[in-house]
Amino acid sequence: MGATPGRWAPPLVVALTTLVSFAPALDNQFVVEWDDGATLVSNPAFRGLDGSHLAWMFTATHMGHWMPLTWISLGSDYLVWGMNPHGYHLTSVLLHVASSLVFYFVALRLLRVATPSRGETGLRMGAGAAALFFAIHPLRVESVAWVTERRDVLSGLWFLLTILTYLKAVQPGASRRWLGVSVGCYVLALASKASTMTLPPLLVILDFYPLRRIGSRWRQWLVPEARRIWMEKIPYLALALGAAVVAGYAQRGFAEPLAIRPAAGRIAVALYGLWFYVYKTAAPYPIWPLYEIPARVDPLALPMVASGAAVALLTGALFFLRRRWPAGLAVWIAYAIMLAPMSGLTQSGPQLVAARYTYLSCLGFALLFGAGVARVVDGAASRASRPGFARAGPAMLGLALLALAALSWAQIRVWRDSQSFWSHAVSADPPSAIAYNNLGARLIEQGRLDEAEVLIRKALQLRPEYEDAHSNLAVILERRGQPDQAREARMKLGYALLRRGKLREAGAVFQREVDARPEDAVAHNNLGVALFLEGDLLPAARQFQRALEIKPDFAEAKRNLAAALAQLR
Numbered sequence: 001m002g003a004t005p006g007r008w009a010p011p012l013v014v015a016l017t018t019l020v021s022f023a024p025a026l027d028n029q030f031v032v033e034w035d036d037g038a039t040l041v042s043n044p045a046f047r048g049l050d051g052s053h054l055a056w057m058f059t060a061t062h063m064g065h066w067m068p069l070t071w072i073s074l075g076s077d078y079l080v081w082g083m084n085p086h087g088y089h090l091t092s093v094l095l096h097v098a099s100s101l102v103f104y105f106v107a108l109r110l111l112r113v114a115t116p117s118r119g120e121t122g123l124r125m126g127a128g129a130a131a132l133f134f135a136i137h138p139l140r141v142e143s144v145a146w147v148t149e150r151r152d153v154l155s156g157l158w159f160l161l162t163i164l165t166y167l168k169a170v171q172p173g174a175s176r177r178w179l180g181v182s183v184g185c186y187v188l189a190l191a192s193k194a195s196t197m198t199l200p201p202l203l204v205i206l207d208f209y210p211l212r213r214i215g216s217r218w219r220q221w222l223v224p225e226a227r228r229i230w231m232e233k234i235p236y237l238a239l240a241l242g243a244a245v246v247a248g249y250a251q252r253g254f255a256e257p258l259a260i261r262p263a264a265g266r267i268a269v270a271l272y273g274l275w276f277y278v279y280k281t282a283a284p285y286p287i288w289p290l291y292e293i294p295a296r297v298d299p300l301a302l303p304m305v306a307s308g309a310a311v312a313l314l315t316g317a318l319f320f321l322r323r324r325w326p327a328g329l330a331v332w333i334a335y336a337i338m339l340a341p342m343s344g345l346t347q348s349g350p351q352l353v354a355a356r357y358t359y360l361s362c363l364g365f366a367l368l369f370g371a372g373v374a375r376v377v378d379g380a381a382s383r384a385s386r387p388g389f390a391r392a393g394p395a396m397l398g399l400a401l402l403a404l405a406a407l408s409w410a411q412i413r414v415w416r417d418s419q420s421f422w423s424h425a426v427s428a429d430p431p432s433a434i435a436y437n438n439l440g441a442r443l444i445e446q447g448r449l450d451e452a453e454v455l456i457r458k459a460l461q462l463r464p465e466y467e468d469a470h471s472n473l474a475v476i477l478e479r480r481g482q483p484d485q486a487r488e489a490r491m492k493l494g495y496a497l498l499r500r501g502k503l504r505e506a507g508a509v510f511q512r513e514v515d516a517r518p519e520d521a522v523a524h525n526n527l528g529v530a531l532f533l534e535g536d537l538l539p540a541a542r543q544f545q546r547a548l549e550i551k552p553d554f555a556e557a558k559r560n561l562a563a564a565l566a567q568l569r
Helices: 003-023 025-026 032-041 051-059 068-081 085-114 120-136 138-145 147-170 177-192 196-210 223-230 233-249 263-282 304-319 326-342 355-361 363-382 387-412 418-425 433-445 448-463 467-479 483-497 502-517 521-534 537-550 553-568
Strands: 351-353
Touching: 003 085, 003 120, 025 085, 025 138, 032 147, 032 263, 032 418, 032 433, 051 068, 051 138, 068 085, 068 147, 068 177, 085 120, 085 147, 085 326, 120 363, 120 387, 138 147, 138 304, 138 355, 138 387, 147 177, 147 196, 147 355, 177 196, 177 233, 196 233, 196 326, 196 483, 223 233, 233 467, 263 304, 263 326, 263 351, 263 355, 304 326, 304 537, 326 355, 326 363, 387 418, 418 433, 433 448, 433 467, 433 553, 448 467, 483 502, 483 521, 502 521, 521 537, 521 553, 537 553
Parallel strands: none
Antiparallel strands: none
């Protein structure tokens, strides 16, 4: 009985500290212009749990994701809170607190297996430190304080429960029913977010180290006992492959074609991300809410080359030290595997890197931190005659965790609302055209046209073919009573859409210009070009003819009409 308070003190500290650290998120609003609008504010499909809502949740691939369990959690929030954002944030924070608690017990089991010589006090403090390092690190803020990323905290909870129950199932003398519970938790993890498909190789890594259920030599992999261990992975692997197929289907139309970003650029982005998250784990300031990917990635640019070199050196060093320090290589391989779906090899979205991608992938770093703390605690206990040393370790640990909590508090304020989000995002380095444009759009809504124009033009300097920025600039000029300049901005928008192959959208822009100015020969010619490229030859020819009726010496329209008639014949 006397050991009970000490036994439960670390997880209690983890839960309370995590809750306090993320309490400011409860005052946040929805970030409407950054997916919360499309996911929640303008999406009535999730608002309820009746038959029609559930049917949508299990079949929808809204915004490129299949995540029925996440939709169910959001639908449950709606039934309780309506569209009050504070309730949604409360649920996300509580899910994150639950994940931090589960990770404490995962860390305790792994540290106990990896370092059996450690004292129980050191192990529990190490597990607590690992859980806190994971839970209150500012890289977690994006997943917790952004309601759209509910899928991160919910899938993370089920992912960690999958590992915890797996660890219980494989311990000597344990009931094999735990393996069934683990597989069930994995189903729920995949139904929350498909990127948890990386679990099966992670379980294999755990079997190698620290569980040592599989030997390091390949001949040991084929003995009967090892074959039984491989057979355990079949249900996980089957589920993961199924999730990969569903995720690929959901991403159709969202994943970037290889022609737009060649393989060399994708590999450079993946290597950049591998090093970026290591660096930001160690030095988590500043963390920008948006790291926009350049329109063209140069694999030979200094940041890309330096990141690739750092990854190669670190990989080589950990491989060289694998016998003396197997934990380092095991964590590194697990990190790379879990990061792979979001690494940029299959680019989806405007981000080069994103803090939310660390929610599960960087768990191993937290374990290494906890192992270091456990070692320090044991060292302090063995130097009981030196009280200064015994006090210095906990004090330094407390200061480090306090610094992480303070940085998280500051980062949570970034996600307070759309205005705060974009005001912070425009300070990013390198600068983001999306951030400048979206903050400008906010200022347009507030009638601050001069300030908005400065931001919109900055966005166009960064990305001259940025359609939304051209459209917003046209709105500003129209509201100022400058119709000719607004027309020019809309024309540039149409040209930008044509260059990006968005023919239907370009045609809609030019059609509006024709409707507004039926005697404008250039507008008719532009609409004809969009129709011609889309394959509507006869309507295109009529637009070119109309342009020539208005302006008989219009050479470009003559050439376009000749091309259209030639194909029609």
